[in-house]
Amino acid sequence: xxxxxxxxxKAISKEFNxxxxxxxxxxxxxxxxxxxxxxxxxxxxxxxxxxxxxxxxPDSGDVFFGGVRINDLPPYKRELNTVFQKYALFPHLNxxxxxxxxxxxxxxxxxxxTERVKEALAMVNLSGFERRNSEKLSGGQQQRVAIARALIxxxxxxxLDEPLGAxxxxxxxxxxNELKNIQHMTGITFIFVTHDQEEALSMSDTVxxxxxxxxxQIGSPTDIYNEPVNAFVADFIGESNILDxxxxxxxxxxxxxxxxxxxxxxxxxxxxxxxxxxxxxVDVVPVEKGMLKGRVTSVTFKGVYYEIIVDIDGFKWMxxxxxxxxxEEEIGLYIExxxxxxxxxxxxxxxxxxxxxxSDELEHLSDxxxxxxxxxxx
Amino acid sequence: MNCxxxxxxxxxxxxxxxxxxxxxxxxxxxxxxxxxxxxAPLLFVCYYAFTDSEGHFTFSNIQALSTHTNTFLLSISFxxxxxxxxxxxxxxxxxxISKAPKKRQPLLLMLLMLPMWMNxxxxxxxxxxxxxxxxxxxxxxxxxxxxxxxxxGTSGAVIFGMVYDFLPYMVLPIYSVMSKQDxxxxxxxxxxxxxxxxxxxxxxxxLSVPGIVSGITxxxxxxxxTFYISQKLGGGTIFLLGDTIEMQFQNKSxxxxxxxxxxxxxxxxxxxxxxxxxxxxxxxxxxIII
Numbered sequence: 001x002x003x004x005x006x007x008x009x010k011a012i013s014k015e016f017n018x019x020x021x022x023x024x025x026x027x028x029x030x031x032x033x034x035x036x037x038x039x040x041x042x043x044x045x046x047x048x049x050x051x052x053x054x055x056x057x058p059d060s061g062d063v064f065f066g067g068v069r070i071n072d073l074p075p076y077k078r079e080l081n082t083v084f085q086k087y088a089l090f091p092h093l094n095x096x097x098x099x100x101x102x103x104x105x106x107x108x109x110x111x112x113x114t115e116r117v118k119e120a121l122a123m124v125n126l127s128g129f130e131r132r133n134s135e136k137l138s139g140g141q142q143q144r145v146a147i148a149r150a151l152i153x154x155x156x157x158x159x160l161d162e163p164l165g166a167x168x169x170x171x172x173x174x175x176x177n178e179l180k181n182i183q184h185m186t187g188i189t190f191i192f193v194t195h196d197q198e199e200a201l202s203m204s205d206t207v208x209x210x211x212x213x214x215x216x217q218i219g220s221p222t223d224i225y226n227e228p229v230n231a232f233v234a235d236f237i238g239e240s241n242i243l244d245x246x247x248x249x250x251x252x253x254x255x256x257x258x259x260x261x262x263x264x265x266x267x268x269x270x271x272x273x274x275x276x277x278x279x280x281x282v283d284v285v286p287v288e289k290g291m292l293k294g295r296v297t298s299v300t301f302k303g304v305y306y307e308i309i310v311d312i313d314g315f316k317w318m319x320x321x322x323x324x325x326x327x328e329e330e331i332g333l334y335i336e337x338x339x340x341x342x343x344x345x346x347x348x349x350x351x352x353x354x355x356x357x358x359s360d361e362l363e364h365l366s367d368x369x370x371x372x373x374x375x376x377x378x
Numbered sequence: 379m380n381c382x383x384x385x386x387x388x389x390x391x392x393x394x395x396x397x398x399x400x401x402x403x404x405x406x407x408x409x410x411x412x413x414x415x416x417x418a419p420l421l422f423v424c425y426y427a428f429t430d431s432e433g434h435f436t437f438s439n440i441q442a443l444s445t446h447t448n449t450f451l452l453s454i455s456f457x458x459x460x461x462x463x464x465x466x467x468x469x470x471x472x473x474x475i476s477k478a479p480k481k482r483q484p485l486l487l488m489l490l491m492l493p494m495w496m497n498x499x500x501x502x503x504x505x506x507x508x509x510x511x512x513x514x515x516x517x518x519x520x521x522x523x524x525x526x527x528x529x530x531g532t533s534g535a536v537i538f539g540m541v542y543d544f545l546p547y548m549v550l551p552i553y554s555v556m557s558k559q560d561x562x563x564x565x566x567x568x569x570x571x572x573x574x575x576x577x578x579x580x581x582x583x584x585l586s587v588p589g590i591v592s593g594i595t596x597x598x599x600x601x602x603x604t605f606y607i608s609q610k611l612g613g614g615t616i617f618l619l620g621d622t623i624e625m626q627f628q629n630k631s632x633x634x635x636x637x638x639x640x641x642x643x644x645x646x647x648x649x650x651x652x653x654x655x656x657x658x659x660x661x662x663x664x665x666i667i668i
Contacts, residue, residue, distance in 0.1 A: 055565055075568040082569045088562040092584045101580075102570040153570065 004031045005067075006156060006189055007052060012061035014047055021047050022213045025061070029157075029191060029206075034183055036192045038200040039210035040236070045193045048210070049159050052191065053082050066156075080157035081150035085165060087142045089134040095121070095145055096130040102153040120148040123182060140171045151182070157189045164199065176203055197237045201225065209233050211348075230343055234276045235352035241282075241317045242352055245275040245342070253342055256292055256312060260335060264342035274343040279320040281339030284308070290332015296325050309355055316355040423644075426637030431630065439638035446622060446639060453619040454646075456533070457601035460540035461548075464597045467541070468548030469590065473582070475549070476556035487553070490546050498543055499606055505542060506610045509535050531613025539607040540597075547596035555589030556582065591654045599647050619643055 007029040014022040022044045029035050037045035050056040051063060054075035063070050070078060081102070089098050097104075099120055103113045121127050124144035129137070134145060143163060150158055160179075164172045180203055183190050194200055200207050201221040209216045209224060209232075217229045228234035231242050245255030250265035255275045267273060287293050294312035301307075308319045310331065317333070325331055430436045443450075475486045493501060508514045509529045516526045529535050559582065567577035605620025612618075617625075619639065626636030 053569060055568075074573070075565070076571045076573050082566070084562050084566060086560075086562065088560065088566040090563060090566070090581060092581075101567075105571040105576065149570070 005029070006031050006065065007191075008062075008064040009048070009052075010062045010064070012048070012051060012058040012063070014044075014051065014056065014059050020213055022051075022058070025213075025215055027208060027215065027218070029189060032187050032189055034180070034190045034192065034203060034205045035208060036194060036200040036204040036206070037208050037210060038194060038197060038236075039216075040195055043210040044213040045195075045210050046161060049082075049161055049191060049193050052157075053080065053159050054078050079155055080159060081153050081155040082159040082161065083143075083146050083150050083163045085161045085163065087146040089142055089145055089149070091135050093134060094130070095126070095132045095134050095137070098134050098145055099148045099152055101149060116152055117148075120152040123151065123185070124148045124178070139166050140175065143167065143175065147179075147182070151186065151188070155188060157191060160190060160192045162193055162195070164194070164196075172199075179203065201237070209236065211236070227341065228276060228343065230346035230348050231274050231276075231350075231352050232346070232348035234274075234341075234343065235348075239279045239318055239320075240352075241277045241279065241355070243275045243277070243315065244350070245273050247271045247273050247342060251337075253340060256315065258291055260291070260340055261337040262340040262342060263337055264340070267342065267344075272345055274345060274349050276341040276343060277317075277335060277339055279307070279318040280305070281336070282317070282319045282321075283334040283336075284319060284321045284323060284325060285332045285334045287330050287332045289334065291335060292333040293330060294333070296327050296329045296331060299325060299327055318355045420644075423637050423640050426634045427641045428638075430634060439634045440642075442635050443638055443642060449617055449619055449622050450642075452616075453602050456537055456540065456618060457598050460537050460544065460601045461594055461598045463537070463541045464545050464548040465590070465594065468545055468593060469552055469586075472549045472552035472556055472586075472589070473578075475553050476559075483557070487550075490549055494546055501543060502539060502607055502610050505539055506530065509538075509611065530611060531615050533616065535611040535613075536608050536616055536618075539611040540601045540604065543604075543607065544597045544600055547600070548593040551592040551596065552586055552589035555586050559585055587657060591657050595651055595654050598650060602647065603643060 005028045007027075009025055009027040012022055012025040013020070025044070025048060027048075037048055039045045047056060051058050054070070054073060057071060065073075065078065065080075090101065093101070096117055099117045100113050103116060108116075117130070118127070121129060124147050126141065126144050126148065129141070129145075134142065137145065143166075146163070163179075164175050167175060176199060179190070179192075192200075192203065201224075204221055206218060207221055207224045208218050211232050217224055217233045219227070224233065225237055228237060228240075234240040234242055243255045245253050247264070247267035247270065248254050248259065249269060250267075251262055253260050253262045253264070253273070253275060292312050294310040294317070296308055297311050297316065298309045299306055302320075305320045305322050306324055308321055308325060310317045310319055310333065312333070319333070427439055428435055428437070430438065471490075475483060475490070478486055506513075510516070511526060511528065511530060513530070515529065520526055563581050563585070564577050567581045572580060602618075603620050605618065605624045608616045608618040608621055612621075623636050623639050623643070626632040626639065
């Protein structure tokens with residue numbers, strides 16, 4: 001990317017009560033970029049955001065803003081604004097005064113304040129809400145006020161801390177589009193924190209996947225999805241079958257008791273690797289034509305496709321197919337070379353990627369837990 | 379505000395009349411208590427204020443109040459000064475406690491309330507022993523060669539006594555409002571360009587108003603009606619409203635004037651509470667409003 005770096009994090013570490021929250025994080029953020037920090041709760045994404053905002057100071061490492069080190073610069077002197085998770089609107093002020101808050105501090109003339117508040121409220125589709133009590137608005141409306149309150153200061157960078165977490169699905173989707181539009185319109189750099197991988201993929205220019213206080217991967221949404229660097233990223237972004245394998249030679253991998261052609265190279269001969277196969281990249285074929293064969297253990301209709309769990313020698317694969325197969329049926333699987341992605345072994349190997357204990361219900365439950373946990377996250 | 383109040387269907391309304399709910403039965407003892415010991419005495423005060431010793435209706439008691447104008451003014455100004463000092467000390471203290479580490483806050487609150495576990499009269503007595511001419515402070519001053527000071531019997535001593543006795547009533551409501559404030563609001567203020575003091579003045583302070591209002595009320599009301607503080611620390615030279623009322627009631631012939639003073643004082647208190655409540659939003663939570 002040839003754009004200017006606006007924020008640079010260099011080897012940032014942070015500890016809370018002896019617990020390492022961030023270890024040696026380094027990250028460059030460019031002008032006009034939509035960057036998403038993505039990861040499960042407790043991965044350090046919110047702490048990273050708070051360090052950029054100035055609410056936390058790193059134990060070691062440096063933060064640069066436009067090339068200037070800002071480690072010790074208090075939040076009010078930083079040219080950035082934050083949209084907080086629970087909006088943090090001032091309950092004693094109405095919508096107008098909430099939005100005007102930053103401009104009043106700058107002692108701008110009343111007429112300019114009125115004009116800019118009007119403009120900012122129009123941008124978030126809240127024209128005419130000036131005199132409303134900020135506490136009596138719906139969640140989505142409060143969210144918009146919070147965005148207007150931050151944007152009116154014309155910051156160089158806008159930080160958004162799980163801003164859509166409390167909204168229902170429909171509203172979430174609308175706000176995603178709206179945020180994206182606002183970012184295009186204003187040209188402000190957005191740094192967005194979320195644990196929702198779909199949100200991250202659909203909104204961002206760059207996704208930063210974090211786990212255990214470390215950055216796992218930085219890349220465009222397609223890179224992250226197609227070329228995950230390790231089992232954690234592969235599992236966290238979308239669905240994946242992750243198998244133990246051996247790289248026999250360049251373009252030749254062995255896994256699931258079979259040898260496959262693939263497009264990966266540069267591994268040592270016979271190096272143990274993790275193999276990722278996305279469920280939508282597997283073709284269901286008659287048993288005799290399959291490279292692998294197994295018994296269907298469950299089939300779930302998902303609307304566009306069927307989600308099929310297949311037992312192949314004890315490893316349960318997830319396959320998404322538009323063709324129906326019956327449970328208990330023996331089927332064959334065909335995998336194209338470009339459907340296979342080979343990754344180096346990592347600390348996350350063998351932790352993810354088998355669907356033997358998979359159930360929709362559990363998946364759903366763990367999602368809810370995640371949302372609740374983020375509140376406690378520092 | 380009223381949007382959650384549902385219309386009660388007629389059949390339920392009838393039911394309500396026939397069968398009082400458990401909650402309203404639970405309130406009966408207090409209702410009886412209130413009628414006997416609060417409402418009835420209030421009515422007696424009104425009755426005595428407008429009758430003479432023979433029981434005939436008269437305005438002479440109210441007219442007699444003009445001789446006590448100075449006492450009224452003195453009491454009001456003493457209470458205002460004591461309330462102002464309490465606010466001046468209490469607000470920063472409440473803020474400091476609310477910002478202390480969560481684990482330490484109960485201890486700090488306990489230290490603040492510790493004196494309240496002791497009877498007010500006893501506390502005032504011991505204050506007298508400290509401030510007295512031969513008391514602890516003067517003994518100390520004499521020993522270090524400064525010489526004795528006349529503390530007891532001055533206005534300062536009385537106001538000091540009021541502040542000493544009623545300070546916790548200022549701190550507690552302010553603390554209770556402040557400790558409930560969302561830390562994120564302060565961060566939002568910093569984020570939007572406030573430095574510490576601005577954030578306090580623009581966010582913490584306005585959100586603490588309900589606590590401040592009840593603090594002021596809770597200090598002002600007992601200050602204006604106190605009699606033992608001025609008796610013990612005023613050295614018999616300072617007469618406040620409470621003292622005057624007590625004195626009038628001790629004499630059968632001035633019983634009715636005492637009632638009239640009480641009545642006017644109560645009206646004054648009610649007016650000041652009404653004025654104070656104007657400053658705080660009614661549906662604002664927190665803050666104990668009497």
